[in-house]
Amino acid sequence: MSAVGIDPRVTGAQRYSIDAERPGMLHAAFVRSPHPHARVLSVDASAVGSGCVVLTPDDVADTHPYGCQVHDERVLSDVARHAGDIVAAVAAPTPAAAREAARRIEAAYEELPAVFDPVAAVAPGAPLLHAEGARSAGEAVSIGVRPLPATNVCHRFRLVHGDVAAGFAQADVVVQQAFRTPSAAHAPMEPHAAIAEWEDGRLTIWTGTQTPFNLRADLAAAFAISEDRIRVISEIMGGSFGAKTFVRQEAVLAALARKARAPVKAVLDRTEEFVTLNRHPSVIRVRVGARRDGTLVAKELDCWVDTGAYADCGPGVATKLGYAGVGPYRIPHVRVDALAIYTNLPPNGAYRGYGAMQSVWASERTMDVLADRLDMSPLELRRRNLLRDGDVFATGEVMHDVQFERCLQAAADAVDYERDPRGKGLCVLLKGMQTPSRAAISVERRGVGYAIRTAACEMGQGVHRSLRLMGAQMLGCEPGQIEVEQPDTDTSPYDTRTTSSRTTHMMGRALEAAVRDLRAGDGERGYGEIHDEGGLDPDTGQGVASTHWHQGAAAAQVSVDEETGQLTIEHLHGVAYAGRVVNPEGAALQNEGSLLMGLGTALFEAIDFAEGQVTNANLSDYNLPAMGDLPGRFTHEIIEREGAEVHGLGETVLPPVPAAIGNALYSLGLDVPELPLSAERVLAAVDARNASGAAGDAARDAEAETAS
Amino acid sequence: MRVAVQLNGTAVELECAPDEMLVDVLRRQGLSSVRQTCGIGVCGACTVLVDGEPVSGCLTLAPLAEGRELTTAEGLPGSDPVARAFVEAHAYQCGWCTPGFVLTAKALLAENPDPDEAEIREAFGGNLCRCGSYVKIIDAVRRAAAELAEPR
Numbered sequence: 070m071s072a073v074g075i076d077p078r079v080t081g082a083q084r085y086s087i088d089a090e091r092p093g094m095l096h097a098a099f100v101r102s103p104h105p106h107a108r109v110l111s112v113d114a115s116a117v118g119s120g121c122v123v124l125t126p127d128d129v130a131d132t133h134p135y136g137c138q139v140h141d142e143r144v145l146s147d148v149a150r151h152a153g154d155i156v157a158a159v160a161a162p163t164p165a166a167a168r169e170a171a172r173r174i175e176a177a178y179e180e181l182p183a184v185f186d187p188v189a190a191v192a193p194g195a196p197l198l199h200a201e202g203a204r205s206a207g208e209a210v211s212i213g214v215r216p217l218p219a220t221n222v223c224h225r226f227r228l229v230h231g232d233v234a235a236g237f238a239q240a241d242v243v244v245q246q247a248f249r250t251p252s253a254a255h256a257p258m259e260p261h262a263a264i265a266e267w268e269d270g271r272l273t274i275w276t277g278t279q280t281p282f283n284l285r286a287d288l289a290a291a292f293a294i295s296e297d298r299i300r301v302i303s304e305i306m307g308g309s310f311g312a313k314t315f316v317r318q319e320a321v322l323a324a325l326a327r328k329a330r331a332p333v334k335a336v337l338d339r340t341e342e343f344v345t346l347n348r349h350p351s352v353i354r355v356r357v358g359a360r361r362d363g364t365l366v367a368k369e370l371d372c373w374v375d376t377g378a379y380a381d382c383g384p385g386v387a388t389k390l391g392y393a394g395v396g397p398y399r400i401p402h403v404r405v406d407a408l409a410i411y412t413n414l415p416p417n418g419a420y421r422g423y424g425a426m427q428s429v430w431a432s433e434r435t436m437d438v439l440a441d442r443l444d445m446s447p448l449e450l451r452r453r454n455l456l457r458d459g460d461v462f463a464t465g466e467v468m469h470d471v472q473f474e475r476c477l478q479a480a481a482d483a484v485d486y487e488r489d490p491r492g493k494g495l496c497v498l499l500k501g502m503q504t505p506s507r508a509a510i511s512v513e514r515r516g517v518g519y520a521i522r523t524a525a526c527e528m529g530q531g532v533h534r535s536l537r538l539m540g541a542q543m544l545g546c547e548p549g550q551i552e553v554e555q556p557d558t559d560t561s562p563y564d565t566r567t568t569s570s571r572t573t574h575m576m577g578r579a580l581e582a583a584v585r586d587l588r589a590g591d592g593e594r595g596y597g598e599i600h601d602e603g604g605l606d607p608d609t610g611q612g613v614a615s616t617h618w619h620q621g622a623a624a625a626q627v628s629v630d631e632e633t634g635q636l637t638i639e640h641l642h643g644v645a646y647a648g649r650v651v652n653p654e655g656a657a658l659q660n661e662g663s664l665l666m667g668l669g670t671a672l673f674e675a676i677d678f679a680e681g682q683v684t685n686a687n688l689s690d691y692n693l694p695a696m697g698d699l700p701g702r703f704t705h706e707i708i709e710r711e712g713a714e715v716h717g718l719g720e721t722v723l724p725p726v727p728a729a730i731g732n733a734l735y736s737l738g739l740d741v742p743e744l745p746l747s748a749e750r751v752l753a754a755v756d757a758r759n760a761s762g763a764a765g766d767a768a769r770d771a772e773a774e775t776a777s
Numbered sequence: 778m779r780v781a782v783q784l785n786g787t788a789v790e791l792e793c794a795p796d797e798m799l800v801d802v803l804r805r806q807g808l809s810s811v812r813q814t815c816g817i818g819v820c821g822a823c824t825v826l827v828d829g830e831p832v833s834g835c836l837t838l839a840p841l842a843e844g845r846e847l848t849t850a851e852g853l854p855g856s857d858p859v860a861r862a863f864v865e866a867h868a869y870q871c872g873w874c875t876p877g878f879v880l881t882a883k884a885l886l887a888e889n890p891d892p893d894e895a896e897i898r899e900a901f902g903g904n905l906c907r908c909g910s911y912v913k914i915i916d917a918v919r920r921a922a923a924e925l926a927e928p929r
Contacts, residue, residue, distance in 0.1 A: 078872025079860045079879060081810020081850030088809055258814050258822055258873040258907050307812075307873030308907050339816055529871025529908050654867040658910055662870060665909035688815040688905070696901045696911045703912065 086277030086304035087262040091332035094264060095122070097325055098167035099318070099335075100157035100174045101344070102149030105413040105681030106183035106196065109147050109176055112157045116173040121166065122329040123174065124158040129324050135291040137283055137315040139214055139223050139380035141199050144291055144320045149178070150198050150378035151415045152681050153344025158321050160329045164336070183413035185681050187375035188352055190221040190412045197221060198378060198411040214384050215607045221411040223376060224384030226391045228405035228610020230463040236367025236402025240358025244439045248355070248431035249743040250727075251675035252375075253348040255420060256693055257528075259307025260342050265323040266332035272299045272323055277306040279526050280314045280566040285558050287316045288323060296558075303556035306528035310666070311419035312346050313528070314568060315381060343686035347676055348420035349386055350375040353394065353431035363445050365454045370394045372407035372428060381418040383409035388605060389501060392614050393724075394428030395463045396436070397473040397499035398454040403463040405610060413681050419568055421666060425500040426724035430744065433496040433728035437735050446490065447732065448481050451497055462499075465611045470716075472620050472646040473497055475708055480624035480729075483642035483704060492639075494732025496725035497622045501569075501615025502717055508575035509562035509598040512540070512583045518550025521580070524564035525572045526556050530719050531655035535573050536580065539651050543584040562596070570619055570717025573651060575599055577715050617716055620646040623667070623725035626702075627733040634752025638700035638730065641668060643722030645705070648713035659719050660705045667726025669694040673745050738762075780843050785852025793839040799825060800834030803849060810850040810876035821904030824877035825849055831881045833903070850876030859883050862921035863914075870908035878904050882918050891922055 077083040100112070114123040126145045134140040146154050156176050161167035182196040189195060198221055215225045237243060263276035272292070278284050281301040289296045306313055318335050326333040337345060352373040359365050372390055376383025391407035440447040456462060458471045477497040480486075484493050510523045521540060525532045537548040544551070554560070564576070579597040587595025603613025626640040643664040650656045673692050677684045685691045705722065727744055734741055739754035779790045784806070793802045800823040803811045811834050814822035823834035826848035853860050859882050862868075869875040878901065885892060885900040892900065897918050906914065 075855050075860060076864050076869075076872070078869050078875050079850070079863050080853070080855075081808070081876040083872050084809070085873065087812075256907055258812070258820065258871070258905070260814075306871065308871045310907070339814070529873075531870065658867060658870050658908070658913065661912050662909035665911070666907075687817055688819045689817055693820075693905050693907055694909065695905055696914070697898045699898070699911055 084305065085259050085307045086275065087259055087336055089264050089275045089304055091264055091266055094332040094334050095160040095162060095329055096164040096167045097158055097160050097322055097333050097335040098171035099155045099321070100171050100176060102154045102156050102178065103152060104149060104178055104180050105152045106181040107149045107178035108181060109149060109156050110179055111177045113175040117159065117170045120162060121170040122160040122325065124321070124325045124328055128328055132291050132324065133293055135287045135316065135320065136380055137287060138382055138384045140290065141223070142316070142379050144324045151344065151413050153341070153415055154378060155321055158325045160325050160333045183681055185412055185414060185678060187350065187373035187410040187412055190410050191373065191408065195221060198413065213607050222408045223380040223411055224387055224409040226388040226405070226407040226607050226610065228392060228403060228463060230610070231402035233367050233369055233402045233404040237358045239360070239366045241361040242439065242442050243356065243358040244435060244442055245354065245356040246431070246435045246438055247742065248353050248434060250351045250427045250430060251744060252350045252414065252417065253420065253670060253674045254343055254676055254691055255310040255312035255346070256342065256688065256691070257306065257308030257310060257312055260337045260339065261313060261317050261345060262336040263319050263322055264332055264334045265319065265326040267327050270298060273302070274319050274323065275302045275304055276319055277309065277313050278303050279309055279528060279568055281524055281526065281556050281558050282563055283315055283566055284319060288320060291320050292323065301558045303526045306526070309528040310421045311568070314419045317345055339688065340686045343676060343683045344415040346381070346418045347377070347415055349383065349417040349424065349427065351390065351427040353428055355431050355435040357435055357439055359439060359443060361443070363443055363450045363453045365398055365400045367402040368395065368400050370405045370428065370432070374407060374409050374424070375412050375414060375417060376409045377412060377414040377416040379416040380409065381416045383417060386419070386424040388607070390424030390428045392464060392605070392610060393425040393500050394432045396432050397456045397497055397620070399456055399460050400463060414678060421663065421720045422724040423569060425498065426670060426727065429496065429498055429724045430727045430731065433725070434731050434735065437494070437732045448486055448495060451477055451495070463610065464605060464614045466613055470648065470713060472708060472710070473499065476620055476622040476644045476646055479644045479706055479708065480622035480642055484624040484626045484640055486624065491736055492628060492733055493624065493626045493736060494729045494734070495622065495624050496728035496732065498620065498721065498725040500619040500721065500724060502571045502574065502617055502619065503565060503569035504601055504603040504613055504615050506565045506571055506575055506601040506616070507599070508564050508579045509596070510576055510579040510583050511562055511594065511596045512587050513594045514592065515552065518546050518552070519544055520552045520554055522554050522561050523576060524556040524561040525576050526567040530659060531652055532567065532572050534655055535652040536576060539577050539580055543581060562598070570719040570721065574617060574715050574717045575601070577651065617714070619717055619721045621721035621725055623722060623729035625729040625733045627730060629734070629737060629739065629751060631755045634748035634755060636672070636746055636748065636751050638668065640702035641700045641726065643705040643726070645707050645718045645721040646716060647707045647709055647718050648716035649709055650707060651715060656707055656718060660707060660722055663720055663723040664703070664705055664726060665694050667723040668698065670723070670744065671727035671730045671746055673747065675745050778840065780840050782842050782844070783846040785848060791839060795840055797839045798835055799837040799839045799842055802839040803834060808849045808851050812873060819905065820874070821877040821881065822874045824880045824904070826880050826884060829884060829887060831884045848880065850879055853879070858924045859886065859921040862917045862924060866913045866917035866920055868913040868917035869910055874904060874906045878906065878914055882921060885918070886922055886925060890925060892918065
């Protein structure tokens with residue numbers, strides 16, 4: 070076998086966004102605020118040597134606020150809202166010269182009061198991050214943004230279904246629990262990397278991005294130019310997981326390139342990655358009521374979702390987090406109140422699972438507490454209430470192609486739950502896809518085979534392979550005879566974005582339409598476009614949350630060293646419903662990857678902050694799951710159904726993992742309300758259980774004494 | 778300064794500064810499979826075989842390579858059984874970390890032709906895959922071991 074034909078990812082020949090180059094390009098470095106909240110008084114670049122181009126706030130006075138859902142970001146901040154916020158930038162002939170120049174730039178600050186906790190940030194008197202208030206990004210946003218004026222709330226999502234007070238009045242048992250989740254790093258192996266170049270008033274960006282069209286819209290807003298004067302080319306990414314979405318360093322890079330009159334490249338270092346985009350920390354309070362027989366009658370969720378210094382897609386995350394927390398259950402009376410809240414932490418955004426992990430952790434942990442109070446099996450409690458085909462979800466949607474029970478049962482069976490549930494935990498997940506959604510694709514005949522033009526971005530999830538496999542089947546050729554062209558806003562048909570496990574589902578259908586069009590026409594070219602309508606009313610949570618459902622479950626079997634709090638995962642099993650699998654190897658890899666990322670979230674991943682400063686901004690202090698962290702048994706399955714449509718599965722088994730492990734601990738009497746499940750927290754739960762056990766024994770003894 | 782090495786089978790002199798790290802010098806040679814990632818020797822994406830031993834290019838001063846034999850993924854032939862096993866096992870997603878895993882696997886199998894799972898886990902303690910492809914990577918190492926054990 071020759072080198073030809075070997076996958077370039079194995080030979081090392083694969084090029085990523087970091088490998089992009091332009092003739093005559095300069096390199097960027099950024100000056101970042103050391104303070105979590107401070108007004109920039111001055112930027113002194115007099116010590117910077119010649120040959121460098123410095124960008125200060127004066128240079129971007131003509132630019133406008135931008136943001137994918139709320140226009141609250143500036144190209145350069147005159148107020149730094151988190152430690153690491155960019156306040157100036159410099160371009161130099163080499164990366165080392167740029168870093169040295171950035172060190173020589175002196176910024177003077179007036180420190181402002183800061184807030185680092187979402188609950189504290191909505192208390193009266195909390196420092197306000199965006200005094201001017203949130204302004205909706207309008208057309209670019211797929212949800213109506215509901216800011217609360219003169220507060221740090223940039224969006225409030227409410228869902229009202231039935232009459233929750235009346236529901237609780239019917240309950241025999243009510244439990245209320247509160248949970249926390251920390252921030253986490255996406256930590257793609259490849260950092261953010263981009264090049265910006267202006268030519269004749271037209272901007273071209275080469276960048277690792279999942280969202281080329283959204284990026285183009287945001288940059289058009291920032292520079293007040295029409296979208297057709299911006300071209301975004303999405304380079305292949307060395308991982309993303311949500312990190313490379315919307316505008317990251319591209320806006321300031323474009324302004325720097327404009328001033329330098331040269332292409333400028335930026336590659337973030339590992340420390341900068343930790344202040345660029347992270348996962349939303351959350352505080353979630355769940356109250357749920359049931360009849361004695363286990364029938365759920367009412368549920369309330371109050372969610373404080375920390376979106377950090379800028380909204381980014383926090384309103385969307387709060388929305389999805391809000392309705393995913395209802396869970397895949399028939400509950401006649403539901404109230405959800407989810408706030409996306411500004412704090413002086415780095416911005417938080419899309420992260421594999423998009424808010425579902427946070428609320429599912431809280432909600433599914435509460436189900437086991439309820440089961441305990443009802444003296445009922447957690448599996449039986451869930452089975453009794455699971456949504457089935459034709460049931461109405463809390464959003465008012467009639468459910469279709471419902472497989473929650475199959476997923477849950479498969480998870481339970483994998484750990485032999487019904488024989489002995491001790492040390493075992495389950496979790497079942499409902500998650501939606503970005504709705505409304507649009508996808509378009511074109512197919513063109515080539516000398517040999519076909520070329521596909523699509524804005525579907527490749528970050529390791531294997532979407533281009535999936536498109537080749539689907540295309541080959543539809544067109545009657547070999548997958549190798551289909552070329553998938555690089556996403557380019559100048560030549561690729563419009564696509565909402567490559568997020569929310571939507572691409573195989575949406576693009577697959579668009580491709581079917583394109584092939585039909587090709588067949589109906591001259592056989593040379595075809596075009597297909599799919600629109601999924603929908604969306605939720607932000608004030609009532611009613612509407613269409615998702616045109617297809619991501620359905621999954623997880624099961625965990627654990628053991629605990631009660632002397633040290635050391636938690637060992639004996640077996641972790643993940644189940645995803647796929648409808649129909651088009652890329653079996655890719656589906657298995659995505660499922661295993663999600664499961665492992667869920668394990669990291671459950672056991673050890675957390676960004677630590679001290680007064681807004683990240684204290685573990687490296688891959689030694691911030692641990693990623695390594696091969697040695699694989700549980701003794703690490704298994705998964707993908708459920709299909711004859712005749713079903715293709716369902717997304719790129720994220721499905723991540724969100725249920727922490728709750729499955731948390732519930733396994735709970736089965737041992739260990740109640741840990743906060744992630745990650747560190748040895749310290751497990752040990753505290755052991756102590757709490759032993760103390761309450763002792764107290765309970767004492768109370769029973771006292772009672773027995775009184776009785777005798 | 779100039780550092781004389783055997784690079785992927787060819788004698789070359791690497792031009793570098795005394796305090797430069799091997800990863801930067803090799804990338805300048807166009808060997809982009811060697812990838813600066815964590816910068817502190819934790820992730821293994823900048824793995825280079827130095828006289829057959831996997832080392833982190835981000836922690837190795839380039840002048841220390843003087844007189845050594847350096848191998849990067851670009852230096853493996855297309856027929857390399859370990860690289861081929863990774864392809865057959867679908868043992869990667871984004872592929873960023875893959876060259877480092879392949880080189881570490883080569884070093885492991887050179888030393889231990891039939892590693893068990895515990896030995897494989899131990900050998901890859903210095904390689905991270907954020908896509909989480911470890912199950913398939915273990916499968917790839919087993920396939921490569923079996924392939925190498927076959928009498929030719």
